[in-house]
Amino acid sequence: MNGWILAATAVLGAGVGxxxxxxxxxxxxxxxxxxxxxxALACPxxxxxxxxxxxxxxxxxxxxxxxLGPVGTxxxxxxxxxxxxxxxxxxRALTRSAAGLGAGVVLALCVAVGxxxxxxxxxxxxxxxxxxxxxASRALSxxxxxxxxx
Amino acid sequence: MGEAVIVVALLLVAVSATAAVAVRDPVRQSLVxxxxxxxxxxxxxxxxxxDVALSQLAVGSALTPLLLLLxxxxxxxxxxxxxxxxx
Numbered sequence: 396m397n398g399w400i401l402a403a404t405a406v407l408g409a410g411v412g413x414x415x416x417x418x419x420x421x422x423x424x425x426x427x428x429x430x431x432x433x434x435a436l437a438c439p440x441x442x443x444x445x446x447x448x449x450x451x452x453x454x455x456x457x458x459x460x461x462x463l464g465p466v467g468t469x470x471x472x473x474x475x476x477x478x479x480x481x482x483x484x485x486x487r488a489l490t491r492s493a494a495g496l497g498a499g500v501v502l503a504l505c506v507a508v509g510x511x512x513x514x515x516x517x518x519x520x521x522x523x524x525x526x527x528x529x530x531a532s533r534a535l536s537x538x539x540x541x542x543x544x545x
Numbered sequence: 546m547g548e549a550v551i552v553v554a555l556l557l558v559a560v561s562a563t564a565a566v567a568v569r570d571p572v573r574q575s576l577v578x579x580x581x582x583x584x585x586x587x588x589x590x591x592x593x594x595x596d597v598a599l600s601q602l603a604v605g606s607a608l609t610p611l612l613l614l615l616x617x618x619x620x621x622x623x624x625x626x627x628x629x630x631x632x
Contacts, residue, residue, distance in 0.1 A: 404550040419564035467607035474614040
């Protein structure tokens with residue numbers, strides 16, 4: 396067991412474990428935020444696992460998750476807009492810290508990988524992860540209010 | 546020591562699957578199901594089955610919640626229309 400897998404275990408146990416608890420209990424606004432954070436935290440864990448197992452092909456998983464996770468959150472934001480309009484979810488600090496964690500993991504992996512084609516792929520994953528996460532959380536906290544009437 | 550990450554992934558799957566069964570409201574259930582799909586994909590990755598994890602991610606993270614939420618919305622709308630026609 397090397398340091399990368401240890402870090403992935405920590406992210407999975409603390410981060411994803413907390414989001415599982417958050418999505419299983421509490422009001423609806425907390426649940427949608429927890430669902431968004433679960434994809435934002437599982438993606439860095441998958442990247443760390445790919446580096447830990449020394450299998451660059453596993454980065455594809457993180458790429459797919461970084462692409463589809465925000466899509467899933469946008470589905471919830473659009474179809475639950477009526478329920479969420481009453482008390483919109485606000486979790487700016489949590490979303491920013493999850494995005495910061497993703498960016499930090501991508502930077503650490505970039506340093507470990509060194510300049511190559513894999514570095515480019517990692518950067519694409521990082522941009523998709525942080526950008527998609529911020530976009531989805533903005534849509535959750537009221538950006539879809541106009542779509543509700545349409 | 547190397548099995549710690551497998552144990553953590555298995556625990557996450559067990560907890561989220563139990564929560565998916567225990568939650569009664571279908572809307573909230575679809576949220577738990579989305580998280581369960583992501584956690585299952587992580588478990589498959591840890592067990593060295595990335596192709597299974599890839600298809601699980603594609604289906605579980607966006608498609609299943611979308612189908613569930615569309616169904617709930619249609620059922621609700623039909624129930625409302627029937628209630629308006631009855632009296």
